[in-house]
Amino acid sequence: MPFLERHMREANDVKSLLRDIRRAMDYAVPEAQRAGADDLVDQYRDDRLALMLLREFYSFLPEAAEDWAREILRIDRRQGIFLLALASGSGRYVYLVSDEGVEFHGDVKDGCLTDELLDFFGYESVDDFVRKATGELPNYEALNQDEELCPVCHAASGEYHELGCVVEICPWCGGQLVHCSCRHDQLGVDSIETEAQLLEFEAILEERGRIPYSPEQRPSFLQHESEEE
Known part of the structure; x- marks a missing residue:
């Protein structure tokens, strides 16, 4: 979503x-x-x-x-x-x-x-x-108001996102991991449809090096809301 x-x-x-x-x-x-x-x-x-x-x-x-x-x-x-x-x-x-x-x-x-x-x-x-x-x-x-926590999965600054969190950054292209095509490219499939594929991608992702949460990843409109408050 x-x-x-x-x-x-x-x-x-x-x-x-x-x-x-x-x-x-x-x-x-x-x-x-x-x-x-x-x-x-x-x-x-x-x-x-x-x-x-x-x-x-x-x-x-x-x-x-x-x-x-x-x-x-x-x-x-x-x-x-x-x-x-x-x-x-x-x-x-x-x-x-x-x-x-x-x-x-x-x-x-x-x-x-x-x-x-x-x-x-x-x-x-x-x-x-x-x-x-x-x-x-x-x-x-x-x-x-707490920028040290991911607004979606609540990972703290420096922690890994919950897998599937829309805020997580792709370590291959720098885009949003759930929206870019890198996950499909790494598995050689058009879509991830099984639990086995998800586990395989998670292993590949961790081998590549996941990008932990940092406040800079927060969507800009949430940052503006905090500033207004």
Whole structure:
């Protein structure tokens, strides 16, 4: 999917998410806290991942009672997957957030990560995770404002893109890897249609030397948006 088309599709998703959040907040947020809750939504009004998280929180309140989101904190990020903490009036809750969706994992203080997730994010133990997640954490920064992350696959500066990311640069011609003909030329085919072909191309690509993400790769219209903000 061309990047501009994807950007427009996500803009429509954002509008839908905002409607859902506002509707759920009418029932979830105490009247005295509504202004603060609205401010947080406005802070992330263009960030799809944060809005997905807020919709999940307000639609399924962890304590099944009135509550409001005060801030979204970043615990960790790896391979385009964010481990976020939502601080509310009643607790600090852990969510796994990516383009694929949102998963609620419980209250931070309960050490709510599975062994698989502890290993994935590089924590030696539950206690190691709890120490970090209950400590001072940076605010989650909206993706369209964080130039150190790819706006599509969320690779950090210096990391490789997720294979298939439209921002990745082709190491053969310097164009967009998903749009140039180099991938077909390297395999000697007209199109990549099987998993075996994809794996073969990935091996060829890594042998050639993939180009990691850098802020200079961000589409120009996103850079202009950041400057305007």
